[in-house]
Structures are given as C-alpha cells and as structure tokens.
Amino acid sequence: MNYCPKCGYEVKDMKFCPKCGFDVTGESAKPTEVVEINERDLSEPIQGIPVDDMDHTAGADYTAGTDQAADATGAEDLRAALIGKKTEHYMPIFEELDRVAELGKGKGTHWNWCAFFFAPYWFAYRKMYGWSAFTMFAPAAAGFLIGIIISIVGDIPESAYELVGRAIGLCFGIFFGIYGNSMYKKRIDKLAAEAPRYPAQREEYIRKKGGVSVVAMILAIIIYVGFNVLITIPEL
Numbered sequence: 001m002n003y004c005p006k007c008g009y010e011v012k013d014m015k016f017c018p019k020c021g022f023d024v025t026g027e028s029a030k031p032t033e034v035v036e037i038n039e040r041d042l043s044e045p046i047q048g049i050p051v052d053d054m055d056h057t058a059g060a061d062y063t064a065g066t067d068q069a070a071d072a073t074g075a076e077d078l079r080a081a082l083i084g085k086k087t088e089h090y091m092p093i094f095e096e097l098d099r100v101a102e103l104g105k106g107k108g109t110h111w112n113w114c115a116f117f118f119a120p121y122w123f124a125y126r127k128m129y130g131w132s133a134f135t136m137f138a139p140a141a142a143g144f145l146i147g148i149i150i151s152i153v154g155d156i157p158e159s160a161y162e163l164v165g166r167a168i169g170l171c172f173g174i175f176f177g178i179y180g181n182s183m184y185k186k187r188i189d190k191l192a193a194e195a196p197r198y199p200a201q202r203e204e205y206i207r208k209k210g211g212v213s214v215v216a217m218i219l220a221i222i223i224y225v226g227f228n229v230l231i232t233i234p235e236l
Contacts, residue, residue: 078192084211094185115180116173124211124220136224139172
C-alpha cells in the first residue's frame with residue numbers, strides 16, 4: 001500500500017497524490033511502511049497501563065492533526081509562491097489579516113506606503129491590472145466631474161481647481177494605502193483557490209498569474225505620465 005510522502009494520503013497506483021498533487025513517482029517518493037498491529041498486541045498493557053485506561057482515539061486525533069498541518073503547510077507554500085517578491089514582507093501581513101478575520105473583526109487593514117504614493121504602479125507590478133487602470137483614470141474623472149459642478153455654481157478661481165484635484169488624489173491615496181494589502185491578499189487567496197492540483201500545471205499557473213511584472217509597472221508609468229501630460233496641456 002502506497003502513501004504520499006508529502007501529506008500521507010493513500011495514493012494506491014496513482015501517479016499524483018489526489019490530495020496535494022505531489023508526484024509520487026519521483027525519486028523522493030517512497031512507499032510508507034505500514035506496521036500492522038493485531039488485536040493481541042492491543043490487548044496487552046503498555047508499561048503497566050491497562051488497555052481500558054488507554055485513549056484509543058489518540059491515533060485518530062494525531063492523524064487528523066497531521067493532515068491539517070500538511071494542508072496548512074501546502075496552502076502557505078502556495079501563497080508564498082504566488083506572492084513571489086517580498087514574500088517575507090507580505091506573509092506576516094496576510095497572517096495578521098487572517099487572525100483578524102478569524103476573530104470576527106472584519107477583514108482587517110494594514111497600511112501600505114507603496115499603494116499610498118504609487119498606487120497605479122504598485123498594482124501593475126503586482127499584476128492587479130484592473131486596479132492599476134482604475135487608479136490611473138478614476139481620480140482624473142472625479143476631478144473633471146467636480147470641476148463641472150464647481151463651474152456651474154459660479155466663478156471659481158483656478159487655485160480652487162488645483163486644491164480640489166489635490167484633495168481627490170489624497171483621498172484615493174489614503175483609501176488604497178489602507179486597503180491595498182487587503183485587496184492584494186484577496187487576489188492571492190483567489191489565485192490559490194483556483195490553482196491546479198498537479199505540480200507541472202501549478203508551476204506554469206504560478207509563473208503566469210503570480211509574482212510580479214516589472215514590464216507592466218514600466219508601462220503603467222509611461223501611460224500614467226503621458227495621460228497626465230495630455231490633460232494638463234492648455235487649449236490651443
């Protein structure tokens with residue numbers, strides 16, 4: 001009888017473990033030796049302890065605990081692989097947010113300076129392209145609409161427009177500074193839940209979906225700077 005060397009799940013004649021996806025046919029995969037214990041062995045006292053006083057559920061509890069520990073370790077490894085760069089920074093933050101959620105205190109927040117100052121670039125770097133685009137254009141759109149409202153109200157000096165624009169940018173920065181890490185954790189957890197079970201497929205999935213993208217960040221910088229130049233060019 002064969003067992004997965006990583007999680008201990010029974011795999012029989014399978015090539016991959018149906019529980020953790022480990023390749024049990026590799027060199028590191030060896031059948032786990034099973035020690036059979038007959039009823040006579042169980043009926044004899046151990047070190048003077050009567051059989052009736054022994055906890056027969058201890059083995060089951062230990063097995064369940066081992067399975068849970070293996071699942072937790074696999075989940076943490078997958079989360080770390082999907083984060084890629086700065087794993088040592090984000091893993092403690094994610095664990096803290098997990099504890100807050102377990103205590104029933106909401107999703108929790110943790111300040112992110114990169115999301116506060118450079119939200120479009122940080123989101124692009126972390127492959128959150130939708131949020132990157134949103135943080136590029138949403139402040140300008142909000143400023144444009146508020147500008148229209150102000151112009152309808154009356155003659156407003158140009159300095160007021162500049163003040164409104166800065167206030168809008170600050171509000172967006174504070175929002176993403178507060179919730180940026182929570183948003184990133186939500187994405188990583190979603191990717192982890194959708195990850196393939198087999199190692200070969202999972203490795204390719206992590207490479208495409210996880211990690212970071214320097215190219216995307218550079219493109220975001222070019223687009224954002226170009227967009228701001230265009231909207232600030234005075235009318236000819």
